[in-house]
Amino acid sequence: MSEPVIVFDKVTKIFPLYHHMTGGLKNFLFHLPKAWNTLKNSKFEALRDVSFTVAKGEALGIIGRNGAGKSTTLGLMAGVLKPSEGKVVVKGRISPFLELGASFHPDLTGAENIILNGVLLGMTRSQVRKKADEIIEFSEIGDFIDQPIRIYSSGMLARLGFSVVAHLDPDILLIDEILQAGDIEFQKKCFQRMWEFRKSGVTMVLVTHSMENVKTLCDRVIWFDQRTVRMDGNPQDVVALYRSSAGIGP
């Protein structure tokens, strides 16, 4: 087993709930003792005492029901969240997969958005420019590339988003539920690209509800349940148990 690139050591993540501000000042002042108590106690635990490691080059799938802590885990890996307790160590350049066009601007053209997105995801401008032609070709958007993306269909947006990520040069790739984008043909292309990433030794973490994707792409799966790791093992076993626990046949 090669060295771990992602380490979660007894990680607990607690979100404070900030809703006390929304009640307004009047409410807050009139019910001061009560309001103060809720302010101190309104917390939400998203992860409890989670430990695991991901080895270099591994493709890890993360599954679990909504609210089980999958996205929080990704946020901690990406470094946008800090653990409340425990330690998260990540080694290497990490590329989060943006939700479809999260950082796209509707009034800019496809080509301009490629630059914007590429730089936000960690490339320098000259790196993006060098790869721009490749990215445009990969996306198969054609002449639309010089049109503002507000006129794009959602499929085209997905293509553009994936194409940028597909040309990044990360050590670790985080993917949050986006492989369903685009038509069958483009999906196939996405998968091919993912395989190339895997072959070139990129570590991948994939959060998804598609058990097919988990089985074909991952070599290990973690099942999150009730804020902790319920099961950690090879895809076939974990998926089978996950399915039967949800009452769906194998």
Next chain:
Amino acid sequence: MRKKIQYYLDLIIVLTHKELKVRYKSSFLGYLWSIAQPLCLAFVFFLAFKIVMRVQIEDYTLFLIAGLFPWQWFANSLGSSPLAFLNNVSIIKKVNFPRTVIPLTVILQDAFHFLLSIPVIVLFLFIYGKSPSPSWIYILPLLMVIQFFMIFGFSLLLSSVNLFFRDLERMASILLTLLFYFTPILYPETMVPQNFQPLLKFNPVAPIMMSWRNLFLTGAVNPGDIFVSLLYALAALVLGYRVYRSLSWRFAEIL
């Protein structure tokens, strides 16, 4: 390290470029809009104070424009700063990049518009039979840097705190209005009554705004004013950055 700085610069360039492009893309008159507002304000104040109330200030229109244009940069940047992070929720939640670039691009964009509005000031100087002074060459960049850091400091403060205390965005617009009338922009500082004069020292923007106007009208500035504005700018920067540092790790959880 060098790569990090390069990356930071690239981020700023790309985001500023985006803001400018978006701003001008769908408007026909483009640049004219960024000078229309201060010009219109100047016109209103001219009507009210010169025509109606007959205030005795020489070249009042020119006087107003020389003060209003730099103020607009300050007010526009700070007016939009409470929403700076809020408008970028999706990227803050997903990507770990230096968040300071977001307020920074807002300020750079407004600084750019201010630069573009300087020819209008020059035009009015000529109309009033005056001309720009050679001292602009070194004082103008100096004032721009000072004002830039002052805005950056305040804007880090407002944009960070507003995520946790949303009432701030309402307060900010009221405070800006108050600050505008408490700053010698519509009136020269000499018109402020003797017993209120010392209070001007507590207004962090008064010295810089006075310097701008003096520079545009006479080409000379009071070194004391520049020094005090520099102190205020540094204080704002330190305060803003410290608040930002202590809150920024929680941005992604609260948004």
